[in-house]
Amino acid sequence: MSEANPGQSMRAEIDEQPRIFADLLAGTDIAAVAATIAQRKPRFALLAARGSSDHAALYAKYLIEVLLQLPTGLVSPSTTTLYGAQPDLSDVLLLTVSQSGGSPDLIEVTDSARRRGATTVAITNTPGSTLNSTAELAVDIRAGQEQAVAATKTYSATLLALYLLIDAVRGGTGQDAAALPDLARRTLDESSDAVAEAVHRYRFAGRLVTTARGYSLATALEAALKLAETSYLPARAYSGADLLHGPVAAVDAETAVLAVSGEGKGGAAMRDVLDAVRERGADVCTLGSGPAAAHHIPVPACAEELAPVLEILPVQRLALRLAVARGGDPDRPRGLSKVTRTR
Structure with missing residues (x-):
């Protein structure tokens, strides 16, 4: 990036978003993850995230509570990573949202939750990440590599991926998102x-x-x-x-x-x-x-x-x-x- 053109990467990545939305809508992998979740009928859901991904997780909280009628909470990762809490998570759905898939606390939370009975799903922009291999299931937000430090296309793609996943769990086809x-x-x-x-x-x-x-x-x-x-x-x-x-x-x-x-x-x-x-x-x-x-x-x-x-x-x-x-x-x-x- 040239110092004469500040914000060049962020500008380009903002402009990519309509195309990224079209690519996500054309994908088929989210439906298979949703089918597994629906089959297991979780009794409630938890969401783990940091930074911008935490805001996407809050959006998912509204979606799950309204569209799926499931009680939903945001995880405090430090209860696991610092205090060693190990609650019974049988029949619980844990969605871990991390664009990089490399945050150690989120990886630890996901690993711990899976060992304690949760259905764990990684929502990331890095299919080969440690988080993806730690979780049982994974959704790729398909945004491509992001150069700017500030998340733009990865944030909006995460929102849309979460909507499509949750809509599919309730039996939807993503029709409302087609436009x-x-x-x-x-x-x-x-x-x-x-x-x-x-x-x-x-x-x-x-x-x-x-x-x-x-x-x-x-x-x-x-x-x-x-x-x-x-x-x-x-x-x-x-x-x-x-x-x-x-x-x-x-x-x-x-x-x-x-x-x-x-x-x-x-x-x-x-x-x-x-x-x-x-x-x-x-x-x-x-x-x-x-x-x-x-x-x-x-x-x-x-x-x-x-x-x-x-x-x-x-x-x-x-x-x-x-x-x-x-x-x-x-x-x-x-x-x-x-x-x-x-x-």
Whole structure:
């Protein structure tokens, strides 16, 4: 990458996403994994992940609880890696989400869960990874090698792979996702001017709050991470409900608020949140296909449970352009590497 063209890799990888979605939709391996899960009829599900993958796991939590009606929890890896907890996981489904498949704590959690009776599934972008060989089953998100440190195409591909897996477990065919490649192209094309305006507004922002409800909470969390790691912008993400339970008191005219509000129940539940932050004088930008503020980044409408796959695309463009405008290189954020090894 040339220093004269900062963000070159991130830009190219953002633009790849419509094609990656089409490749995922054309694949057949997810159906076989889903059939095994459905046959075993797990009594509840657990999700293990770190970083951006943790936000994808939260999205999967909503999918599993709503579409499969299974109670679902997010694993705290340190209960296994640091404290040695060994609960009985018979008849439990464990999905471990890791783009690299190389995080030692997630490998240890998956190995431990498999030995204690769980059906273990690795969701990765690295078919030959240690995580894939540790888990009983594996799903390849098929995004191809990612050069930029900030995850873009691997994050959205993970979301879509998780949707297709969970939809297939309930007997679906992924039909609602068929239009996503075209909708992704529209999203990238139609949001460009609004993203440019957001860059202009936030270039000198001192702090940012991102917020959403329902499925889109994953988008708010990922947006805060992307903006913090590429632009070094202090950003905090809140569920809209949690924001109203106290943190809204810190919102004022010096606060930028990025509110994700799509169509459906989650977006409708954001109306009170938008009213509250407006009343406190915040600089509000909405993103999505639902309730809109004066400054709005549009996203085409789709099934509510698929909206996060599209919503994240203009967020990634915003992170890229804002980082460059603030004098950074989002391909090489300071102090970060592609694989973070924790235990």
